[in-house]
Amino acid sequence: MYAACLFCDAPFPGNEALESFPVGRRVAFDADRGRLWAVCRRCERWNLAPMEQRWEAIEDAERLFRDTRVRVSTDNIGLAKLREGLELVRIGRPLRPEFAAWRYGDQFGRRRRRAVTAGGVGAAAAVVAAPIAVPALVAGLWSGGIFVAGYLAGGVTVPYEMAKEWLLSERVIARVSLGDPADGAPDADIRVRHLRESTLLQDGADGVALRLQHDGGETDLRGASATRALGALLARANAWGASAGQVRAAVHAIDERGDALGWLHAAARRSSRPGGRVMAEWRRVGALALTPVERLAVEMALHEEQERRALEGELEVLTDAWRDAEEIAAIADSI
Numbered sequence: 048m049y050a051a052c053l054f055c056d057a058p059f060p061g062n063e064a065l066e067s068f069p070v071g072r073r074v075a076f077d078a079d080r081g082r083l084w085a086v087c088r089r090c091e092r093w094n095l096a097p098m099e100q101r102w103e104a105i106e107d108a109e110r111l112f113r114d115t116r117v118r119v120s121t122d123n124i125g126l127a128k129l130r131e132g133l134e135l136v137r138i139g140r141p142l143r144p145e146f147a148a149w150r151y152g153d154q155f156g157r158r159r160r161r162a163v164t165a166g167g168v169g170a171a172a173a174v175v176a177a178p179i180a181v182p183a184l185v186a187g188l189w190s191g192g193i194f195v196a197g198y199l200a201g202g203v204t205v206p207y208e209m210a211k212e213w214l215l216s217e218r219v220i221a222r223v224s225l226g227d228p229a230d231g232a233p234d235a236d237i238r239v240r241h242l243r244e245s246t247l248l249q250d251g252a253d254g255v256a257l258r259l260q261h262d263g264g265e266t267d268l269r270g271a272s273a274t275r276a277l278g279a280l281l282a283r284a285n286a287w288g289a290s291a292g293q294v295r296a297a298v299h300a301i302d303e304r305g306d307a308l309g310w311l312h313a314a315a316r317r318s319s320r321p322g323g324r325v326m327a328e329w330r331r332v333g334a335l336a337l338t339p340v341e342r343l344a345v346e347m348a349l350h351e352e353q354e355r356r357a358l359e360g361e362l363e364v365l366t367d368a369w370r371d372a373e374e375i376a377a378i379a380d381s382i
Contacts, residue, residue, distance in 0.1 A: 049070050049071075049085055049094055049096070050070075052085075052087035052089065052090060052092060052094060053092075053094050054087065054090050054092040054094070055087060055089055055090040055092070057087055057088075057089040057090065059071040059085055059087070060072055062074075062131065062132065062133040063131055064111060064129050064131040064132075064133040065104060065107055065108060065111065065133060066107070067100075067103040067104040067107045068083065068085075068096065068100065068104035068107070068108070070085045070096075071085040071086060071087070071088075072088060072132055072133055072134060073085075073086040073088060073133075073134040073135075073136065074086065074104075074108060074133065074134070074135055074136070075093060075135075075136035075137075075138060075365075075369065075372070076104070076105045076108045076109070076135070076136070076137060076138065077105075077137075077138035077139055077373075078105050078106075078109055078137075078139060079138075079139050080138075080376075081101055081102065081105065082095065082096075082101065082105075082138075082373075082376050082380075083095070083096040083100070083101040083104055083105055083108070084096065084136075084372060084376075086136065086368075091364075091368055092368075092372075093368060093369070093371075093372035093375075095372070095375065095376050095379055098380075108135055108137075109137070111127075111129060111133075111135060112125070112127050112135045112137050115127040115128070115129055115135070119355045119359055119362065120137075121359075121362055121366070123138065123139070123366060123369075124136065124137070124138055124362060124365055124366050124369060125137040126362055126365065136365055136369070138369060138373075151294055151297075151298075151343075151347050151350075152291060152294050155285070155288040155289040155293075155294055155343065156288060156289070156290075156291070156294075157288065158285070158286060158287065158288030158289075159287060159288030159289060159290065160288070161288075162286065162287045162288060214239075215239060216238065216239050216240045217238055217239070217240070218238060218239050219236045219237065219238055220237060220238065220239055220242065220280075220283045221236075221237045221242075221279045221280055221283055222234050222235070222236055222237065222279075223235060223237060223259070223275070223276040223279050223280070224272065224275065224276070225259070225261070225263075225266045225268070225272075226266075226268070226272050227271070227272060232272070233263075235259075235261035235262060235263055235266070236261065236262055237259070237260075237261055237280065238262070240260075241259070241260040241261055241262075242280055242283070242284060242333075242334045242335065243333055243334055243335075243336075244260040245257065245258060245259050245260045245280070245334075245335060246258045246315075246318045246319040246335060246336055247311075247314055247315040247318035247319060247335055247337075247345070248267065248315055248319055249312055249315040249316065249319075250269055250270075250273070250315075254307070254308045254311035254312060254348075254352055255273065255277070255311040255312070255314070255315050255345075255349075256268060256269040256270075256273045256315075257269075257273040257276055257277055258319070259276060274349060274353065277345075277349060278349065280334070280335075281342060281345060281346040281349070282346075284333075284334040284335070284342050285339075285342055285343055285346055289339070289340075289343050293339065293340050293343060294343065296340045297340050297341075297343040297344035297347055298344075298347070300313075300340065300341065300344045301344050301347065301348055301351075306351075307347070307348035307349075307351035307352050307355070308348075308352060310344055310345075310348045311345065311348050311349070311352065314337060314341055314344065314345050314348075317336070317337060317341065318335050318336045318337055319336075320336075
């Protein structure tokens, strides 16, 4: 078993995920041809494992690859990153990338627990009315039609209806760039009502764009600008997290569309449907004219698409390296 790269002599770090082949942090395998490589991260050369060490490790690597929920594949090669830090490169017929509830269950569950702990039942009731996240301190107390809100008015008692209007409509919940900050794009304050009035748009290349309402009017954002803005807005809209049932429902919505990109297209159609605001009132939805479960699924899908594209950037390099390694392996196995 290798301790160092055969090409540059760099030592291989160990891995604890693949017990039958604990060599390196990137392992490539081809189950059909029975080949296994340790990939050197210094020189990126593929070190073919001895024949007697391959079969059990290949079986284990295949099982780990199938159990990994975040992965990306092309026609010839797949890449998966395990939580233990090991990267698996799978050569051969790819598996369809999957989206699993466990990845987001902890994330949204923690949000939910923090919100409930901070705000209690009163704040939770305010959130139901507002359809987006509400800071716990403004849950407020009222008596005889008067809203007591030291947080809102510096200790001054203000009329309940005025405070309610601020809380559910005029409160600034985010500040986002209306384009690429590197190009000097201006920032805009986004209020509660803007988030309800903004809609997703379909974008063939990037999956989703954003028609954003703000104090200055309306701006269509696409590409990285849309992704950045949506990240900020969805973090507020979904700040109260989700139950395990809601997470499962969001994952199911994505699975029904085949993948994250398919769901983003579907969510954009729902958000920007003709007469969407009337339909939104009837469906009792809030931010982006989507239900809470639909918004959770959009946030998940955006994460998935960002990771997929980052992985795909590595796949092109991996494919070239695999072709070179395959030639060497074919010669070695024929001796």
